[in-house]
Amino acid sequence: MRFFASARGKEKEGGTIILTQGVHHVRLDGGAITLVFALVEGGTADVVYLGARLPEGEDLAALAHSTMRGRHENQADPPPVPGIVPQAGHGWQGSPAASFRHISGEPLHTDLRLISWFHEGSELTCRFADTQANIHLSTHWAIKGSDTVFCDSDGWNENAEPIVLERLASISMPIPRRFADFTAFSGRWAGEMRESRQPIAPNGFARRSAGGKPGFGGGNWLLLHADGGEEVLGFHLASSGDHDTRIECDNIGSADGRAILQIGAAFPDGGEIIKPQGAFGAPPVLFALGQNRSELAHAFHRHARGHVQRGRQNWGPRKVHLNSWEALAFDLSESGLIALAESAAEIGVERFVLDDGWFGGRRNDQSSLGDWFVSAHVFPHGLDPLIQRVHALDMDFGLWVEPEMVSPESDLYRAHPDWCLHLEGRDRPTMRGQLALDLTRQEVRDYLFERLDALLRDHAIAYLKWDHNRDLFPAGARQSDQVSGFYRLLDRLRAAHPDVEIESCSSGGGRIDFSVLSRVQRVWPSDNNDPIERVRIMRAWSQFLPLEVLGNHVGPSPNPITGRQTDMDFRAKVALFGHMGVEADPGAMSEAEREVLKAHIALYKQWREVLHSGDLHFLDHPDPAVYTQIVVGDTSALALAAQTGFSGEFDAAPVRLKGLDPEAHYRVTLLLPWPQKAALYLPNKRHWRDGFSLSGRSLMTQGLALPLTHPETAWLIALEKVSA
Structure with missing residues (x-):
């Protein structure tokens, strides 16, 4: 009290x-x-x-x-x-x-x-x-x-x-x-x-x-x-x-x-x-x-x-991820994962994350949630050979888990059918083929902690992708206690393994809030990696959340959710503004695509300190299909201008920047690689490649005229302060 x-x-x-x-x-x-x-x-x-x-x-x-x-007619005496x-x-x-x-x-x-x-x-x-x-x-x-x-x-x-x-x-x-x-x-x-x-x-x-x-x-x-x-x-x-x-x-x-x-x-x-x-x-x-x-x-x-991101001063640079899901899904084998890890390392990836399918009898999404034991079928020699190879390639190793759920087809459910959320004598409806565990029960939390703790103690795992794919029903009056149980489990695990990074995912952005963010280092804004959708989704989330906690991945083309085919240059530039990752198989890409992706990963590493500590400004543009933003640091800034539609005007309005020192001068360059088709309409290419100097006032008042006519056109504008 x-x-x-x-x-x-x-x-x-x-x-x-x-x-x-x-x-x-x-x-x-x-x-x-x-x-x-x-x-x-x-x-x-x-x-x-x-x-x-x-x-x-x-x-x-x-x-x-x-x-x-004053009081008006037909109000209480006095009005409330x-x-x-x-x-x-x-x-x-x-x-x-x-x-x-x-x-x-x-x-x-x-x-x-x-x-x-x-x-x-x-x-x-x-x-x-x-x-x-x-x-x-x-x-x-x-x-x-x-x-x-x-x-x-x-x-x-x-x-x-x-x-x-x-x-x-x-x-x-x-x-x-x-x-x-x-x-x-x-x-x-x-x-x-x-x-x-x-x-x-x-x-x-x-x-x-x-x-x-x-x-x-x-x-x-x-x-x-x-x-x-x-x-x-x-x-x-x-x-x-x-x-x-x-x-x-x-x-x-x-x-x-x-x-x-x-x-x-x-x-x-x-x-x-x-x-x-x-x-x-x-x-x-x-x-x-x-x-x-x-x-x-x-x-x-x-x-x-x-005030929220616990221990943020010790996080270090936000490492480039590769997640195995879109590349392999449930088609897992030790040799296939090692090949994927090797292709990831070649393009500059820093953390390899093994997604769903590594445990129990999990060959599809209908079984084995709750059986958090390494599958002898997928890994006859255990996880260590894969982890050792990942480390040899100078990458961290991460693992996907969904601790709060249980499959009816699992050893855990067969042993403890009463451990799921249910109403006695009523049906137990599933969602995505799974049920929710009752985290209000101490024995359930103890079991989950024991399994996760054993995984982290027995294996060199630097990162957990913690998923939550099901709504909580039927929960009756226990929903608020269920959330408290989740916090207690997560807090206990973090106390035991403070150096392990955790991502909160819930079929994408289904559970993102500052309370969970105080316990994790990353959230997953959406399962949709289509870059045209992503620029909108990321802009909305970044109204409240800083870019360094928002996972933003380069997905495959065509996109598995929208079916849209998009150019690698566009996908990579959009993914730069967030915590960058790759959710595709680099080995399945053309050599040209790999080179473009590799170049953008290098740019991300060069600019992530600015992106993850500077001030984000949303820019205004008269074309509603153009998404523009800039992150301004102490001495440098990086802006993105991305056209998602087909412009009604061939000569798009200039991109006017914000947040700059109006009295300072900045060296302006368009970072390579450039969007191939749009670059055809760029005059004086050497001027843009080598750089030129403009005042902050000019850049914010008049702006920069860029080719932004065609869909899937994106430019990266780099600014370095040269005088104050």
Whole structure:
């Protein structure tokens, strides 16, 4: 339980509390953001300002009064202020921040009033209570060093009997009226994170997942856009479980017509039973403010690099991967894998990852999950000969696992059929031919840890690709506990093997969040390696996640998912902007394709320090099929301009860069190899190959005219600062 102290109008060190007519005003400051709260003891708490950092000495009471509104007809007396804990008892007509019921099933009505708060520096905790219902609820707000704001909620049941918690928002945020639009993300397998921008309207917005993980739709990520400007707020629920996101408007019942954004974990049907004197809580939501979408990305990236990515300073360069799946699938043999490893080493790959099919009787996707023993059929001499050959080729060795799942056709299931998620006496429906193990059970977690620990102790494995390909059903009321079990298993394994890198995959981007990212070094954005799809998918994910954690691979052509044939030059340039890898058989490529791929792997190694530490800027281009971005480091920058469609104009608009020092001069070159067809239309090729000098202001104002007419055209623009 947290310690709370009533402010009672006193000034607290590190912050400002001002008492005006019974209202306390508290200010939280980050480097570039300010939040101002109006606190009414015995009443409500509200956010009356959220925006760019205010000047010192701002009159907070005047600020709050400047946005107050008088009562109009057909409102309550007085009209309710939903604030940071909206509830129905005072006329708010939207969803309450928290709802409860008695164990008998009757509603447990609450009237939560602010009873105390604790404020220090850039942190504020507000404590609410209903002394009749014996419910306490607290909300916590903190601005971290990266200017990212954290918010979560918790509470406890002071009743002598259990109650049922039906929903609890991690954050309830009154949306400042200048934010008139929002961008939500939707998607499906192999088509993650599709943006949809729409107005904040009276019909509101609701998105809820029910598969036991965030899912492909990206409903735990949200953007709010200011009307008539580029200012944007970004929100994220940092949880690997289900989410419940709502935007609700109450233009009649509430005091000022502001919409309320609520984000929290989705509760299972029936709710969660809270024991007498028991605590409950919600996962954190984090949000950041940017004056444009690039600035917002910088805030999220700084937070990820500084506060989420565990031990990031010791990661070293992000090694080029080759994953065996698209090359061999289940057609595995020691000799075939060694041949694949040798062809990978020839083009500069640094880590060889053996994907599915290496264990038990796993010859297809219908058996053996759970039997985490090296297959004697595939590897009659064990894994070591392959690993030794991989090491001799100066590559790390990685392995695919899917620990949370079990195949009905497996030794594990035959021995322990009760270890899967199921409802007694009901069917056990499969998905992808598999069931989900019940990670709420200690014996299940112990078995999985023992098998994974043995693999890592007995073999020189530097990397695990941890997959999760099935939704969690039927889970009943155990979904949140299932996520906690996953965290406990993963944390235990990481503690035992801190030097092993882990990638989180869930049929692609089905489980990507900052909570899992605090436990792994890499996520897999999508199973779709089609470069035309990938530029969109990567742009959406990189709004929130830095490039170094986003796996981005060169796949085969034709693409196994879309069937599209694409040029190697285009595939390789797109894959450069992320954590680069290869998911194809170099030995099956033409000599020309191998040389192009090898050249781009060399470019990735040359530029990865900039790509994985610099500031990412999204560039604007009038052609909607042109994706442009630049990563700017201290003394150099690398930009990508990629045309995915067929331009309506032969002479495409220049590519205007961002993030450069306007007074500095930069040496500009187009990195080789060039796209073959587009290069025919490039004038003065030596000029572009050898480089020329332009000011940052010129590059950002006028830009660079490049041939971007044909589909699958991509250019790499390198900039080196030559003067300041």
